[in-house]
Amino acid sequence: MDVPVPPRIVVIGASAGGVSALQHVLRALPAGLSMPVLVVLHLPRDRPSRIAELLDPDCALVVREAEDKQPLQPGTVTFAPPDYHLLVEDTTMIALSMDAPVLFSRPAIDPLFESAAAVFGEQVLAILLTGASSDGSEGVAAVRDAGGQAxxxxxxxxxxxxxxASALQRAGADAVLVLSRICERLKELK
Structure with a gap:
């Protein structure tokens, strides 16, 4: 059996029920994490988000909202802002995009996962949480096709x-876990 390549980036997607799930996930991230964590949570596009501010106290890492052309920083959790897709531009930088909504969402999960897969290939760890749409399915497929873990x-x-469920049907997974087990495995990241 092949041993997975250690990730250099973690990308997380969530929608309905995602705030609660993300609280648990962010609490599990170790303080010394050596990789960036990028997060898309489906948000209303027409008003500011306080999600980074809300979740920052629960996390040992810095939690903030993304800015265009911001450096990718290890040990930092960066959320997509309302009405922008969050993309991995290259191995050093993120970008924000106003491309069309994906499955009625902007930010959407697929663009983040697909761009991370295109840049980091087998060094991506993608985590897809609760949600009531099929956003994330194509992104999970892209990550797995590039050799990354989902x-x-x-x-x-x-x-x-x-x-x-949609992502599992479309692309399969490297692990299908209850939320508490996802958190346990995240604690093992370095």
Missing amino acids: WLQCPDDAEASLMP
């Missing part, structure tokens, strides 16, 4: 099962 929240454990 962990999906077990649909039966998710507040909204459609998102992880």
Whole structure:
């Protein structure tokens, strides 16, 4: 059996039920994490988000909202802002995009996962959590096609099962885990 390549970046997607799930996930991230963490949570496009501010106290890492052309920083959790897709531009930088919504969402999960896969290939760890759309399915497929790892929240454990179930059907997964097990495995990252 092939041993997975250690990730250099973690990308996380969530929608319905995602705030609660992300609180657990961010609490699990170790303080000395040596890689950046990028997050898309489906947000209303027409008002400011306080999600980074809300979740920062729960996390040992710095949590902030993305800015265009911001450097990728290890040990930092960066959220997509409302009405922008969050993309990995290259191995050093992120970008924000106003490309068309994907499955009615901007930010959307697929563009983040696909851009991370294009830049980091087998060094991506993608985590898809609860949600009520099929956003993330194509992104999980791109990550797995590039040799990266994809962990999906077990649909039966998710507040909204459609998102992880859709990705599992479309692309499979390297692990299908209950949220508590995702958190345990995240604690092992360096």
